[in-house]
Amino acid sequence: MRALVYHSAHEVKVDTVADPVIQEPDDIILQITATAICGSDLHLYRGKVPGLKEGDILGHEFMGVVVDAGPAVTALKKGDRVVVPFVIACGSCFFCDMQLFSACETTNPDRGTLMNKKSLRPGAALFGYTHMYGGVPGGQAEYVRVPKANVGPIKIPDTLQDEQVLFLSDILPTGYQAVVNAGVGPDSSVAIFGAGPVGQMAAASARMLGADRIFMVDHHVYRLEFARTTYGVIPINFDDVDAAEFIIENTSYRGVDAVVDAVGFEAKGSMLETALTAIKLEGSSGKALRQCIAAVRRGGTVSVPGLYAGFIHGFLFGDAFEKGIGFKTGQTHVQRFMPELLKYIEEGKLRPEAIISHRMPLAQAAAGYKMFDQKDDACRKIVLRP
Numbered sequence: 001m002r003a004l005v006y007h008s009a010h011e012v013k014v015d016t017v018a019d020p021v022i023q024e025p026d027d028i029i030l031q032i033t034a035t036a037i038c039g040s041d042l043h044l045y046r047g048k049v050p051g052l053k054e055g056d057i058l059g060h061e062f063m064g065v066v067v068d069a070g071p072a073v074t075a076l077k078k079g080d081r082v083v084v085p086f087v088i089a090c091g092s093c094f095f096c097d098m099q100l101f102s103a104c105e106t107t108n109p110d111r112g113t114l115m116n117k118k119s120l121r122p123g124a125a126l127f128g129y130t131h132m133y134g135g136v137p138g139g140q141a142e143y144v145r146v147p148k149a150n151v152g153p154i155k156i157p158d159t160l161q162d163e164q165v166l167f168l169s170d171i172l173p174t175g176y177q178a179v180v181n182a183g184v185g186p187d188s189s190v191a192i193f194g195a196g197p198v199g200q201m202a203a204a205s206a207r208m209l210g211a212d213r214i215f216m217v218d219h220h221v222y223r224l225e226f227a228r229t230t231y232g233v234i235p236i237n238f239d240d241v242d243a244a245e246f247i248i249e250n251t252s253y254r255g256v257d258a259v260v261d262a263v264g265f266e267a268k269g270s271m272l273e274t275a276l277t278a279i280k281l282e283g284s285s286g287k288a289l290r291q292c293i294a295a296v297r298r299g300g301t302v303s304v305p306g307l308y309a310g311f312i313h314g315f316l317f318g319d320a321f322e323k324g325i326g327f328k329t330g331q332t333h334v335q336r337f338m339p340e341l342l343k344y345i346e347e348g349k350l351r352p353e354a355i356i357s358h359r360m361p362l363a364q365a366a367a368g369y370k371m372f373d374q375k376d377d378a379c380r381k382i383v384l385r386p
Contacts, residue, residue, distance in 0.1 A: 059140025175201025
């Protein structure tokens with residue numbers, strides 16, 4: 001089959017690779033009908049995440065049709081059309097029983113092997129996201145093997161098109177979990193740092209949940225303008241103003257009820273922080289988090305769906321303590337949210353497909369990565385079709 005393969009930083013290619021096969025009784029083989037390039041795929045593309053190897057197949061946002069199933073698969077059958085969550089969970093371990101699917105204890109065979117015993121170890125395996133997260137081949141391909149098929153994939157009714165539901169695989173539940181974790185509800189105020197795909201889905205979710213004011217912080221004017229016209233956000237360009245100061249000044253000098261950090265560890269900081277990151281002594285400047293802490297009101301919540309790795313320099317925990325704020329972080333428990341989000345899509349309350357700006361054949365995936373990485377042609381989100 002043809003699949004998008006990682007070779008080195010900023011070098012990915014669509015290569016011919018071996019077809020996937022059933023390996024476990026509860027596996028399925030999916031023929032991909034639509035897949036997407038995620039913002040977190042760019043961390044891989046830039047060579048920023050440990051455990052990525054040459055030859056790895058990327059992609060964790062995908063859907064398709066079941067073409068083969070193992071003998072233990074009971075929830076699906078050949079011909080079913082499904083969306084697959086990027087998190088692979090067993091459904092029956094300690095954490096899965098609490099619906100904390102991204103903390104699954106059983107699906108990641110590499111759990112802990114890339115870190116020392118005193119380090120916090122990764123949780124569940126993820127599709128197409130390094131050997132630190134299981135080394136499972138991703139779905140930017142013609143076919144993919146889906147483990148734990150009785151737990152993850154959700155069947156899609158024929159009344160919905162692929163593009164309406166594709167983002168149930170990652171960015172929609174990630175944005176939704178972020179605002180739910182932040183306690184966003186009717187009449188609340190929220191600031192979203194980062195106007196990428198997850199930030200946009202967080203804005204859509206916050207608007208649906210009744211937020212009164214939504215501030216959005218970025219410096220790509222086209223992304224801010226899209227969020228303003230589509231979700232009614234108050235755009236803040238951090239090249240023009242200090243975002244936290246602007247938010248404080250426009251919330252009676254209190255700050256917002258909740259903040260979502262949809263930027264993650266690649267936020268740019270000081271020269272010292274950039275140097276420390278370059279020599280692998282830290283994984284993030286911490287600039288986005290410092291802005292989030294400054295912008296949230298006392299007793300508020302900072303929710304972090306943005307990917308972080310390694311150490312953070314200059315983390316202002318004293319400020320967090322003095323303000324009495326809470327943090328909610330981590331990978332998304334996708335399986336928990338997929339059914340309710342599918343219902344919202346069916347009811348017309350969410351239209352995640354609005355974010356799509358480009359559609360390409362899988363054969364052009366490498367060009368799509370470059371476009372998305374460089375923010376060319378007002379690129380917001382790319383859907384690939386094999």
